[in-house]
Amino acid sequence: MKFVIYPSVDEDRLAKIRSTVEHWTVVNADSEDAASQAIQDADCFFGKITPRLLSRASRLKWIQSPTASLEHYVFPELTTHPAVLTNMRGLFSDVIADHVMGYILCFARQLATYIRQQSQAKWAPVGGEAGRSDFKSGPGQVSPIDLKHRQLQTQTVGIVGLGEIGQELTRRAAAFGMNVIGVDPREDLRGIIDLPELSEVWKPEDLNQLLEVADYVVVAAPHTPETVGMFACDQFQAMKSDAILINIGRGALVRLDDLVTSLRQGEIGGAALDVYEIEPLPQSHPLWAMENVILTPHIAGYAPCIAERHLGVVLENVRAFDQGAPLQNLVNKTLWY
16 A cells, blocks of 8 residues: 655654554655655545646545645545545534634623723723612612623524534533524434534525524634635624624635625624635734724634644544545535535
8 A cells, every 4th residue: 555645744743654554655755746756656645635646646545635624625636536535624623612612702791892901901891880780789770781791691602514613612602501503504414413402403595594593603614615705795784783703614704895894884793703815814904903803813723732633633544544444534525525
């Protein structure tokens, strides 16, 4: 069995791969030219496949992508090639779900506002100091401060895309007492995943039903030809006026110009973004100056555990391929996920 890796990996990872399948020929190619030579009689490949490399392969049966997202990876020749494709989905699910809960807590409890005020030594409860209850009467009436600080148990999170990230977020949001609803294109979703915490699931064509009731709309869908620009003016107008849009899926799913317009017009309450149509987000972009927006620089999937998990997928699939067992994270190349 011959396994080609390109771009090359470090010696530590290479040693672990070779020790897992000692009887394989493993080529750690340091250039596309070297990979082009080695792939001619390779059975499997890990790394960045290109049309040139694929055209040289005569017996390739399995390709392992180094990433979870595939919009930058799949090309027509790969889609029609008989080799199976696997990706890295699932590596980041819990980490990204934690990140989303951080966004939700920031908006629910006005933490982003208070962090900005802290740098100014500014004491100013959202809702106004006049709304504070005193020690004589206590909190006997709902105050303006109360109204500006949300209780998660009364809130609904709508998740668009119930893949690995969406499922992890469902569990976390439910643990906070939130109502969880979702949108997913897969038929018989409840027969595929075990998520009793989901109170309602709709198909993509029924997205507006989710948008009309969700307090937080989380975009966790993959980038595919069908999902590009799925959040634009019409979707923002369908959302509740105080709802928060959160995008940790892919930048191409949310039209930023339309989002800016909706925020300026008060059609939605705010947004939290980790991914963008343009990255890095230009310094001149109006989103930077909006106080009801939280921006993070595409880091939601970063944590010390990720590199070990990444190698773990490679090793598990190497073993499975060697033994003729099912591979982890098989991809439908036509759908890009």
